[in-house]
Structures are given as structure tokens and as C-alpha cells.
Amino acid sequence: MPSYRTGEVVKLLEARRGLQRVEVDLGQGPERAYALPQLTGPVELGDRVVVNTTAVELGLGTGGWHVVHWNLERDHWSEAGPGHIIKGRYTSIQSDVGSAEEHLEALAEVESIDGMPVVVAALHSQLPAVAAAFRAARPHGRLAYVMTDGAGLPMALSDLVATLCVTGLVDATITCGHAFGGDYEAVSIYSALAVARHVAGADAAVVVMGPGIVGTNTRLGFSGMEVGPILDAAHALGGVAIACLRVSFADGRDRHLGLSHHSATALRLATRERVLVAVPQLPAEQAVRLRDDLVAAGIDRRHDLCDVPAPEVLELFARFGLAITSMGRPAAADPALFQAAAAAGTLAAERVDGG
Numbered sequence: 001m002p003s004y005r006t007g008e009v010v011k012l013l014e015a016r017r018g019l020q021r022v023e024v025d026l027g028q029g030p031e032r033a034y035a036l037p038q039l040t041g042p043v044e045l046g047d048r049v050v051v052n053t054t055a056v057e058l059g060l061g062t063g064g065w066h067v068v069h070w071n072l073e074r075d076h077w078s079e080a081g082p083g084h085i086i087k088g089r090y091t092s093i094q095s096d097v098g099s100a101e102e103h104l105e106a107l108a109e110v111e112s113i114d115g116m117p118v119v120v121a122a123l124h125s126q127l128p129a130v131a132a133a134f135r136a137a138r139p140h141g142r143l144a145y146v147m148t149d150g151a152g153l154p155m156a157l158s159d160l161v162a163t164l165c166v167t168g169l170v171d172a173t174i175t176c177g178h179a180f181g182g183d184y185e186a187v188s189i190y191s192a193l194a195v196a197r198h199v200a201g202a203d204a205a206v207v208v209m210g211p212g213i214v215g216t217n218t219r220l221g222f223s224g225m226e227v228g229p230i231l232d233a234a235h236a237l238g239g240v241a242i243a244c245l246r247v248s249f250a251d252g253r254d255r256h257l258g259l260s261h262h263s264a265t266a267l268r269l270a271t272r273e274r275v276l277v278a279v280p281q282l283p284a285e286q287a288v289r290l291r292d293d294l295v296a297a298g299i300d301r302r303h304d305l306c307d308v309p310a311p312e313v314l315e316l317f318a319r320f321g322l323a324i325t326s327m328g329r330p331a332a333a334d335p336a337l338f339q340a341a342a343a344a345g346t347l348a349a350e351r352v353d354g355g
Contacts, residue, residue, distance in 0.1 A: 022035065047071050099191075119348050132320050132322065145205070146173075147175050149177035171202065209224075245259060311346070
């Protein structure tokens with residue numbers, strides 16, 4: 001069950017479109033919280049607010065931040081939406097965000113993305129490596145980011161996305177399902193890909209959930225299983241479906257060492273179409289382990305393995321001024337994870353316009 005507490009906003013830390021970060025005194029000194037003005041309206045210094053403290057109390061992935069649920073300084077708040085498509089449906093925070101589909105006649109009969117390469121990853125932290133590698137290979141190519149609702153729902157919460165948009169590594173953003181806050185809102189992954197191609201004018205797209213992937217240490221109970229159906233959707237729409245592997249040689253958990261069971265399971269069980277799997281160049285011992293893992297999982301028989309000589313990912317991050325971490329580790333501590341994503345981005349760049 002959720003936990004709520006009431007306190008006073010004692011400091012405004014920062015703000016950007018769709019997000020405010022503040023400090024709230026809940027009775028034992030300042031604690032960090034964020035507000036989503038699109039859902040609750042803005043907060044000001046001195047406001048009394050109700051915050052959801054559930055994730056922090058459970059030690060989960062909000063990074064020690066509470067969430068502002070309501071501002072007690074107002075009796076009511078409303079803001080006109082752009083249409084009639086509601087996300088967060090049937091909850092107390094349901095909001096009219098509209099959708100690209102209800103406003104754009106050009107999408108009415110679309111059933112194809114015309115060969116657009118689509119990279120599908122499970123970890124939000126792999127997004128910058130995909131984008132940087134794509135940009136390095138195609139300096140003038142347009143890349144769209146599609147955020148699903150497999151993890152965090154507000155795009156505004158992602159510092160990574162904000163950075164990638166400011167630096168020009170991502171040209172357009174689309175939120176689909178119950179995720180919200182992109183340049184374009186979409187109802188489904190199918191229409192999100194259509195928006196990327198036919199509205200945002202993307203040459204390629206990368207699809208990955210927001211921050212906060214869910215796992216349970218069971219074979220099927222993780223939100224990264226969505227990778228399979230998304231790859232199938234890209235294939236069904238006539239795109240080039242490219243799987244980004246989750247690979248690690250720093251993770252202390254056996255199920256994620258080498259080829260993560262998340263990638264192995266999603267590609268083995270949840271991906272029904274034959275897709276391209278970007279295989280990164282790694283140091284010899286790691287390369288042998290990864291290849292053995294792919295063969296052991298039968299991925300080499302179910303899909304097409306593509307060895308990709310992508311640029312060195314740490315150099316790419318330095319080139320674009322990116323400081324990236326994943327699971328609390330800096331990129332330099334687990335470069336294989338990001339090299340796998342860079343391989344997928346490079347492969348997407350190679351496949352633009354049927355390459």
C-alpha cells in the first residue's frame with residue numbers, strides 16, 4: 001500500500017519542463033522530493049504538500065526522492081488538455097495528455113515505417129550509447145527516442161533524456177502507453193513508431209523504457225520482457241528490428257553476468273520474429289563468453305547475429321561530454337554494457353535507407 005506524509009517546501013532546487021525538484025521538511029529536516037506540474041500543478045517555497053514516500057521507504061529506484069502528490073495550498077487545480085486521450089487512466093492522477101494520433105490525419109491509414117531501423121533495449125542507461133554511436137556514424141541523421149511505460153512513466157524525470165535532447169543526440173521524443181511527457185504522445189508502440197517515422201521524420205528510432213526497470217529474480221517476472229513484443233512490432237511495420245543486448249562483466253549477480261538472462265529470455269521466448277542482434281566487439285575473453293552465452297541460449301539459431309565494430313564507447317561519451325552510470329557504476333567500470341548499446345546504434349546507422 002502507498003505511504004503519504006505532509007510537509008513544507010523549504011527549498012527549490014531546480015526546474016525544467018515537466019519537473020520540479022525541491023526539498024520538503026517532513027518533520028525531521030529537509031528531504032528530497034520532485035513534483036510533476038503536469039499532474040499536480042507547480043509548487044512554491046513555503047507550500048504545504050502531501051508527498052508519496054513509498055519508494056524511498058522501500059529503498060527502490062527513485063534515488064531517494066519522494067513524489068509530490070498534492071499541494072495543500074490550493075483547493076482546486078485544472079489545466080486544459082490538448083485532446084481526449086487520458087494516461088494514468090482510472091487513477092487519481094489520470095490526465096488528459098492528448099495524442100498525436102487524434103490530431104494528425106497523416107497517421108490515419110499508416111501501417112508501415114518504411115524500413116526504418118529500430119533499436120530496442122531494456123535498460124534506460126543504454127540509451128546514450130545507442131544515440132552517441134548513431135550520431136557518430138550518421139552526423140546528420142535524425143534519431144527519435146520512444147519511451148515505453150515499462151518502468152518510470154514521466155519522461156521529465158530522466159536527466160539522460162534531457163541531456164541527450166540539449167546536446168542534439170536525440171532529435172525527437174515520443175511517449176507511448178501510459179508514459180507521458182514526450183514531444184509527442186502515442187497510444188501504442190505501433191503508433192509511436194509511426195509517429196517517429198512519419199511525423200518526427202526520423203531516420204531511425206531507439207525504444208527503451210524510462211528509468212527503473214523492474215526485476216524479481218524469476219525467469220519471466222521482469223519488465224524487460226517487453227523487448228520481444230516491441231521487436232515484433234517493428235518487424236510487423238516493415239522496419240529493421242535490432243536487439244540491443246544487456247551484457248555485463250561487472251554485475252555481481254550471476255543471472256546478469258555475461259549475457260543477462262533478461263536478454264536471453266526476451267529473445268528466446270518473447271520475440272517471435274527473426275531479428276538482428278547487435279554483437280559488440282569486446283576483449284577476447286569477454287567476447288568468447290558472450291558468444292558462448294548466445295549459443296547456449298539458442299539466440300544464434302533464432303535470430304541473426306551481427307558482429308559490429310562500433311567505436312570505443314568511452315571515447316564516444318567523452319566526445320559528446322556524457323557522464324553515464326548504470327546500477328550505480330560509472331561506464332568505465334562496466335564498459336561492455338555500453339559497448340553493446342553502441343553496437344546497436346552503429347548497426348542502426350548502417351541500415352538507414354536500406355544500407
